[in-house]
Amino acid sequence: MKESNNSTLPQKRATAWSRFKANKELLLLSLPGGIWFLIFAYLPMFGILIAFQQYRPEKNFLLSVLHSKFVGFKNFEFLFKSGDMWIIFRNTIGYNLVFIVLGIVLPITVAMLLNELRNHGAVKVYQSMMFLPYFLSWVVVSYCLYAFLDPSKGLVNNILGKNISWYTEKDYWPFIIIFMSQWKGVGYNTVVYLASICGIDKTFYEAAMLDGATKWQQIKYITVPLLRPVITILFIMSVGGIIRSDFGLFFQLPRDSGPLYPVTNVLDTYIYRALMQSSEIGMSSAAAFFQSVVGFALIMIANKVAAKIDNENTLF
Amino acid sequence: MFEKMKEKSRQKKIDKIEAEQCKYNKIKPATNVIFNIILAFLAFLAVVPFVFVIAISLTDEQALRTYGYSFIPKEFSVSSYSYIIKAGSDIIRSYGVTITITVVGTILGVLLIGTYAYALSRKTYAYRKFFTIVITIPMMFGGGMVATYMIIARLLHLTNTLWALILPMAMNSFNIIVLRTFFNTSIPDAVVESAKIDGASEWRLFFQIVIPMSLPGFATIALFLTLGYWNDWFNALLYIEESSLKPLQSLLMSIESNMQFLKSEGLKLGLSVENMPEESLRMAIVVISTLPILVAYPFFQRYFVNGLTVGAVKG
Numbered sequence: 001m002k003e004s005n006n007s008t009l010p011q012k013r014a015t016a017w018s019r020f021k022a023n024k025e026l027l028l029l030s031l032p033g034g035i036w037f038l039i040f041a042y043l044p045m046f047g048i049l050i051a052f053q054q055y056r057p058e059k060n061f062l063l064s065v066l067h068s069k070f071v072g073f074k075n076f077e078f079l080f081k082s083g084d085m086w087i088i089f090r091n092t093i094g095y096n097l098v099f100i101v102l103g104i105v106l107p108i109t110v111a112m113l114l115n116e117l118r119n120h121g122a123v124k125v126y127q128s129m130m131f132l133p134y135f136l137s138w139v140v141v142s143y144c145l146y147a148f149l150d151p152s153k154g155l156v157n158n159i160l161g162k163n164i165s166w167y168t169e170k171d172y173w174p175f176i177i178i179f180m181s182q183w184k185g186v187g188y189n190t191v192v193y194l195a196s197i198c199g200i201d202k203t204f205y206e207a208a209m210l211d212g213a214t215k216w217q218q219i220k221y222i223t224v225p226l227l228r229p230v231i232t233i234l235f236i237m238s239v240g241g242i243i244r245s246d247f248g249l250f251f252q253l254p255r256d257s258g259p260l261y262p263v264t265n266v267l268d269t270y271i272y273r274a275l276m277q278s279s280e281i282g283m284s285s286a287a288a289f290f291q292s293v294v295g296f297a298l299i300m301i302a303n304k305v306a307a308k309i310d311n312e313n314t315l316f
Numbered sequence: 317m318f319e320k321m322k323e324k325s326r327q328k329k330i331d332k333i334e335a336e337q338c339k340y341n342k343i344k345p346a347t348n349v350i351f352n353i354i355l356a357f358l359a360f361l362a363v364v365p366f367v368f369v370i371a372i373s374l375t376d377e378q379a380l381r382t383y384g385y386s387f388i389p390k391e392f393s394v395s396s397y398s399y400i401i402k403a404g405s406d407i408i409r410s411y412g413v414t415i416t417i418t419v420v421g422t423i424l425g426v427l428l429i430g431t432y433a434y435a436l437s438r439k440t441y442a443y444r445k446f447f448t449i450v451i452t453i454p455m456m457f458g459g460g461m462v463a464t465y466m467i468i469a470r471l472l473h474l475t476n477t478l479w480a481l482i483l484p485m486a487m488n489s490f491n492i493i494v495l496r497t498f499f500n501t502s503i504p505d506a507v508v509e510s511a512k513i514d515g516a517s518e519w520r521l522f523f524q525i526v527i528p529m530s531l532p533g534f535a536t537i538a539l540f541l542t543l544g545y546w547n548d549w550f551n552a553l554l555y556i557e558e559s560s561l562k563p564l565q566s567l568l569m570s571i572e573s574n575m576q577f578l579k580s581e582g583l584k585l586g587l588s589v590e591n592m593p594e595e596s597l598r599m600a601i602v603v604i605s606t607l608p609i610l611v612a613y614p615f616f617q618r619y620f621v622n623g624l625t626v627g628a629v630k631g
Contacts, residue, residue: 025517026438026443027435030435030443030447033429034450036486037450039467039472040487041458043471044463047463047464050463050466051462061466113351114355116343117348118345122352122355128613132362133362133366135609135613137546140366140602140606141365143568144366147369147385148365153380153381153384153385153595154385155386158384158385183361187362192624215343252569272461275465285463288463292459300456
C-alpha cells in the first residue's frame, strides 16, 4: 500500500506538470482576470476581519491591521446598542419587501399587456420609452425629482398652490422612494419578463384556445406557470439581497436631508455615513460584515427553499 | 396539375382558418384601445421628468424666478448653455474626466472580460472549473463597502487617482457569464478545433477568430461597461476629493458649491453675476451630462436587451 503510494506521487506530479504545459496558454488568458478578482473581490473578503478589531489607522494598511487589537464582538455590541439600528433594519427590510412584490407584479403585468397588443409597432415604442429611466444615473434622477418637488419653484407645489417643504417632511417619502424605484426599474424588468413570455411555445396557446380557454385562463394556466423558473430565480436573488439596498435611491433622491433619515436611512447609507462622514470604522465595518454574512446566509436559504419546492428552478 | 391546385386550395383554407383562429385569440379591439392607453400613459410617465428638466434648462432665468418651473418655457432662452461654453471650464474638464475613464475602462474591461470568458468557454481547458468557482463565489459573498474601501484607499493607495474610478468597475461576474454564454452559442467547437490542428496559438485564436466572430457579444459587454462608467458617481464619492479629477456625475452632486466657482469664473471673464442663470444652468448641466446616452440610446438599446436576456436566463 505504502509503496504504491510512493510510486504514484511523482507520476501525479508529472501529469500535473504536463497538464499545466498543455493549458498554459489558456491559463495566461484567464490570469489577468483572475488577478483582478483576487484583488478586488477576494482581498476585501479578508479585509472584513477588521470588524472584530479596534482599528487604528497607520501609514501602512497591513501593519495597521496587524497592530490593531482584536476586540471580539465589541463593535457589534456598540452597533446594536445604538438606537438607530432598529429603524435602519425596519427601513431596509420593509422597503425591500415592497420592492420584491412590486418588482414581480408590475413588470409581468406590463409585459403581458405589451404581449397582447395588436399593434406591434407600438410595442417597441412603449418598451423603449419605459426602458429609458434605467439609463439615467441616480444623480440625474434626483434633479428630475427636484424639478417637481422644489418647495418654491417645483411643479407639484405650483399646481397644488401649496407650500409643502418636500425635503423636510418625512411622511411623503416612503411613497416617493417606492414610486421612484419602480419608475426607474420597471422597464428593465419588463424586458426580462417579456423575453421569457415571447419564448413560450405558441402551440400551447393554440391548443388551449381550441379547447375554449379564455384569455384569462390562458394567462393563469400557461403564462404564469411557465414563467415560474424566471420568477423563482429573480426572487431568490432579491431575497438574498434583502438587507442590501440601492445606495443611490436612498442617498441621492432625498439629497442627504437629515429630517428624512427616519424613513430614508438604510443599512448601506448608514455604513457609508459611518465610514466617510463620522469615520467610525468599527461600527461601519461591523455593519458591513453583518450585511455580507447575513446576505450570504439568506441566498443559501432561499436557494434551498427553492430546491425543496421545485428542483429545477434553483440558482446553483 | 389538378392535384396541385387541390393542394393549394387546401393550404389556403388552412391558412384562412389559422388566421381566423389567431384573430379569435387576439384581444378585442376595445380591450386593445384600453391596453394602449395604459401603456402609453406609463411610457409617457417614464420620459416626462427628463423632458421637464430639458424644458427648465431652456427657460429664461427671470421667468423661472417669477413663475417657477413649467413644462412650456414662459420665455425661451439658451443663456444657460452659452454660460457653460463661456465660463464652464471645470464642467468641460469634468467631461474630459468622464470620457477618459469611460474609454480606458471600457477597453480594459472588454479585454479582461473577453480573455477570461474565452478561457471559460473552452471545454478542454483543465482549470475551467477552478476559474468558474472564482467568479461564482463573489456573486454570493462580498467584502462590502468598508473592506473594499480599505483595500482600494489604504492598501493600494488609489485615492485621488483615475484608477480608483477605472479598476473597481472593470470586471464583474455577470458580464463574464453573458460573454461566455455568447461564445458557447456562437462559436462552434469545430472552428476552434480545426484552428488548433492548423497550429494556431490560443492568442491568435482569440484575437483573429473569436473576436471577429462574436462582435455583437463584445458590443453588449462594451455597452454595459460604458454605461456603468458614464453614470458612476459612487466611486468618485468614496475616492476622489481633488476637484480636477471629478467626473461629471460627481460634479453634478456638488453643484451648489460649483455655482460659486462658476460665478467667480464668470466674474473673471467680466460676465455680470446677477445675470448668471443659476436655476436653468443647474438643469443644463444635467442635460449635457446625459445627452450622449440619449443620443446613442436608439442604437444601443437592441444590444442591451440581448445581453440582458442572455444574462437573466443563464445567470
